[in-house]
Amino acid sequence: MLLQLTDAGDGTWIDERTGKRHNEPLWRYILSVSLSDESGSAYATCFNEVAEQLLGKSAQGKLTQCTAVCVQANRFLMGCPSAEMHAVYAASIPAGGAVEGAEIQDPVWNATFDKPIFSQWLFTLRVKVENVNDEERVKTSVLRVTPVNCGAEVDALQEAIAQYS
Amino acid sequence: MIKARVTNRSDIRTWSNDRGEGKLFSVDLLDEHGTEIRATFFRDAVDKFHPLVEPEGVYYFSNGKLKIANKKFTSIKNDYEVTFDDRAHIERAQDAGAIAKQHFDFVPIARLATVAPDTTVDIIGLVKEIGEVVSITTKAGREVEKRDLTLVDDSMASIALTLWGEKAKQPSDTFENAIIALKGAKLGDYNGRSMSTYGSTTMLFNPEIAETTRVRTWADSGAASGNITALTERGSAGAGSTAAASKVDLRKTISSIHDEGLGRGDKGDIITVKAHITFVAKNVERPPWYPANPDADETGRKTFKKVRDAHVLHSTSAWPTPLCFCS
Numbered sequence: 495m496l497l498q499l500t501d502a503g504d505g506t507w508i509d510e511r512t513g514k515r516h517n518e519p520l521w522r523y524i525l526s527v528s529l530s531d532e533s534g535s536a537y538a539t540c541f542n543e544v545a546e547q548l549l550g551k552s553a554q555g556k557l558t559q560c561t562a563v564c565v566q567a568n569r570f571l572m573g574c575p576s577a578e579m580h581a582v583y584a585a586s587i588p589a590g591g592a593v594e595g596a597e598i599q600d601p602v603w604n605a606t607f608d609k610p611i612f613s614q615w616l617f618t619l620r621v622k623v624e625n626v627n628d629e630e631r632v633k634t635s636v637l638r639v640t641p642v643n644c645g646a647e648v649d650a651l652q653e654a655i656a657q658y659s
Numbered sequence: 660m661i662k663a664r665v666t667n668r669s670d671i672r673t674w675s676n677d678r679g680e681g682k683l684f685s686v687d688l689l690d691e692h693g694t695e696i697r698a699t700f701f702r703d704a705v706d707k708f709h710p711l712v713e714p715e716g717v718y719y720f721s722n723g724k725l726k727i728a729n730k731k732f733t734s735i736k737n738d739y740e741v742t743f744d745d746r747a748h749i750e751r752a753q754d755a756g757a758i759a760k761q762h763f764d765f766v767p768i769a770r771l772a773t774v775a776p777d778t779t780v781d782i783i784g785l786v787k788e789i790g791e792v793v794s795i796t797t798k799a800g801r802e803v804e805k806r807d808l809t810l811v812d813d814s815m816a817s818i819a820l821t822l823w824g825e826k827a828k829q830p831s832d833t834f835e836n837a838i839i840a841l842k843g844a845k846l847g848d849y850n851g852r853s854m855s856t857y858g859s860t861t862m863l864f865n866p867e868i869a870e871t872t873r874v875r876t877w878a879d880s881g882a883a884s885g886n887i888t889a890l891t892e893r894g895s896a897g898a899g900s901t902a903a904a905s906k907v908d909l910r911k912t913i914s915s916i917h918d919e920g921l922g923r924g925d926k927g928d929i930i931t932v933k934a935h936i937t938f939v940a941k942n943v944e945r946p947p948w949y950p951a952n953p954d955a956d957e958t959g960r961k962t963f964k965k966v967r968d969a970h971v972l973h974s975t976s977a978w979p980t981p982l983c984f985c986s
Contacts, residue, residue: 509952516952525947528938533914535937545947548936607947610936617934621916622927632922638851642933643769643888645814650773650910 523549527610527636529617538619538634547639548610616640660721663688664758666695667842667861668714670825671705684709685859687735687843688720691757696737698723703745717754722747730779735843736764761863763842765870769814772890773910776848779857783840783870784810785878787817792827804828810839810854811887813877819891820844821855826862833864838874840866852890 506515523545529538540548618638623630667687674681685699698720700708712718723741743749763781766774774780790807797803806827811817820841842861847853856862865871877883911930915921921928940947 523947526940526942527936528940529913529932529934530937531913531932531934533912534917536913536916537940604941607939607941611939612935612937614933614935616931618929618931619916620927620929621922623922632916633927634916634922637929638892640772640851641888643772643816645767646769646772646816646888647933649767649770653773 525607536634538617538636540636540639544636544639548613548615549606614642616642660719661688661690661696662717662719662752662758663690663696664717664754664760665712665714666761667859668709668712669859671709672858686712687859687861688741689758689762693759693762694737695735695762696739696741697728697735698741698743700743700747704743704747707745708743708747708749711749715760717752717758719750719752720747721749761840761842761861761866761868763840763868763870765840767814767816768810768812768818768890769816769888771818771846771852771854772816774846776846776852778846779843780846780854781840781842782810782812782818782844782854783838783874784812784818785874785883786834786837786839787811787883789831789834791831808834808839809891811883812874813882815882815886816888816890818889819850819853821853822862823856824858826856826860837864838866838871838878839864840868840871850892 506517508515523540523542525540525545525548527538527540527548529536616639617636618640620635620637622633624633625631665686666689669685671682671684674683681702682705683699683701684705685697687695687697689695720741720743723743725739725741728735728738728740763783765783766780768782768784771780771782786808788807788809792804792806794802794804803824804827806822808820808822809817810820820839840861840863841854841856842863843857844860845855845857847855909928909930911919911921911932913932913934915930921930
């Protein structure tokens, strides 16, 4: 089932099972966010549709720009020779190269990706325990985000309270 | 003996299994105290009583058998139901108007977001969108008509409603700007939340009840074009939303993920939390996008599998030309 593309080395991406080549992969978001409620917090992964919803429609114009930033960032990380980009990212990357936990520091980037911080949603999550190197890890991904409907929340709360009596 | 109004009469259905075959129909009965009960007629009683007990008629019913109700298939709030065979005694009664035409227990559409799927509920709402009648073939090979509508109500929420069979075949203009009351419709979790009709569901157009007036007044005030929350997602048939739609919307807290040891099943657990985003990762080593396969897989569905091979990232030629980075 898994359709993996592999770099063919000649500028194309190849599906090794079918031998079909692609000039370009499809770029999709994979956003890792921290979710908090009154009981605690957890990391969750948002894929493309959800990430687009969180970053907002007003970010659409910026998105192309941001994708370019992202692509460049990746280039840089993988040893891109561009001096300009190096200068921009130099601030983000400590001497000695990207170390684990280092954060990207860029105004365009932050304006786009920090936008959903402190916004509240209903998150429908898939929680699954997976074994990674004989170690159990709880993987949480966001399947759907829904705006909070205050009326419905109040109704649900009233119902929950009624069940106590 | 009970004196009751027939608020709904189902079509005659036949069954056939290992133990034989037969036919049945059921009626929903309402008495003057507002109590409801479902009554089902089997075999010989079907031919005898189906023409006799007409919808909206008031009758005296006796000589039935009580049994525990199967609540999965009915919204009727009664722990029991009645079955009648051909020894039942049914007689038309004087309709003095003491018994209401219909008894509804409407749930505001917005609240359906927090009701468990597969619950049978009553709703009322304004028809906002009307789909065409389409004929589809069921898994059993039977052809059946369906029509999709969108209903909206004064809880400022909308939901998709699928009508099946005869209900779908009503002419399109009967739905135009109509207020529809549904009794005993099924709440599903397709694309979030959606409603569909059973054969036993009662559908009324602009019924003469207070709720119709309330929804109509609300709609006439222009509020229906306001900020409506859609409980049913449309057109996003991505792998994620389909998977989500097939699961129960189970409200939990974040700590329950750990406290209840969720996620140990084959397919994991699906839960819903109300939460704030407190942080978006900006790890330099792991940018928030990935190169996905643009093609559909053999099932015809788009696949967006992550390209795992690390060395593909070293490729330069397939990446877009760098743009000016100054913003």
